[in-house]
Amino acid sequence: MDFAILQYQFMQNAILAGLCGGVTCSIVGVFVVTMHLSFIGVCIAHAAFAGALLGVWLGFNPLIGALLFSLTSAGIIGPMADRGELDPDTSIGIVFSLMLGLAFLFMGLMPGSRTEALNLFWGSILTVSHQDLVFLGIVTVIVIGLVAIFYKEIQAVICHRQVALAVGIPATLIFYGLLFTTGLTVTASLRSIGGLLIYSLILNPAAAAYQLTYSLKRMLLIASAFGVISCWVGLAASYFMDIPSGASIVITSCIIFGLATAFSPKRKVKRWQQAQLSG
């Protein structure tokens, strides 16, 4: 196997993008998986994709469109789910379908070649630019910093949101902050992973880590490691097997999830519960 490829700038950028994207996506994944709100990740990812397409269509920076749309969708979903007027799944589903509709609308209205739009759809970690990498790096530092500063509030909100509210933690603010952080992460990872596949990188490493530990700190570390491994193994597979990078990253993360579930010590708990119920 020839590793001379590692000397090339594009490959170094891709490795760094995998490191940052893997860590940030997995961290926000831990939030949404623990809160059982996985579909929020799917919805925000599609919102970012729609916003980026608007940018491509109208000729401004797609990342600005992605940021606006993902943060706006996070800002709509939170209150809609909280007010209880609609079931959270219903409200997220409505925003999701709107974003998907807008994405296809913008793509349909786009004149000429749709190469850039398709790149946003599939992502291309091998062609990530220096500017995108800097943005992703900044978002990574922000996400890790926020988790370090607000760890105790985040733990309380994602594990016991109603209790957090009752003891005087600004639980609603923290919850919306987590949604906005998800939006920011999706935006920053959009070019490298792609709007269609990014939610897999949010969900799969976190869901795999959820099978393996009862400690939130360990879950964050394991999920981050799985996220980075998914990106790097997927990247290598993409390069050596000449397959789309976004797809290989996501398939790797799915395999990791499958293995984690198969060897999960928590399966014993499920069996224990079933025995209790039948006994």
Next chain:
Amino acid sequence: MDDVVISIKDAVVSYREDVALQGVSLEVHRGEFVGVIGPNGAGKTTLLTVINGLGKLVQGQALALGLSVNGGNGINLRRRIGYVAQVENIDPRLPINVRETVMVGYYGRLGLFRRPTPAQWENVDRVLDMVGIAHLSHRPIGHLSGGEYQRAAIARAIVQQPEIFLLDEPTASIDERAQWEILDLIQLIHREYHMTTLFVTHDLRQLPSICQRLILMKEGRIWQQGDPESMLDKEILSQLYGVPISVPTEIARS
């Protein structure tokens, strides 16, 4: 000195078209232990949420610890009010253990940017010992039985050092033995800390004997109130619940 810690006047709360509280007025004094009973849908839980600022008043006013619950005092107020709800379904895989769950009681008072100190962790261990689940402190919270989970919830409320303690059906959905143990614990805590306590239940057998006043709620109103001896009357209770009720021979042991 005015020792009224909860003062509610003509409170109306509605959820869309349903009116949950209809003109409720109530005063509770410092250190008092008040029982609130009534059939399902009587507005008992809503009354508690008005006190801790989570229930929004459509009309009327409510003061708790001298602060209006309607203004922007919600978070400050809730830091000083302990709340224990009935056992909830909890994901057994949740990444948080009993000790960490109890520590959440400190977080409101600690505020943002501050971490718990070793002394606070030691206090959590002391309280876990007091409620009888020190041996479970490192167990995932989702692996506890209903009774153990309620002990952890009560420990969290004690750690919070509240001035008002709200208990919303804390013995519902747990087995008979655990119910008595939880009631004993609640009475022990009241004797130890003298917190102003409101205890909601629909089950008359779960009424602690330490209860000094009994509020009977029906259809969103305070229907009657008085000392437990006069309120625990066959006629009154049968009218309250709309079915013939026999007065329990024994309410929770003291």
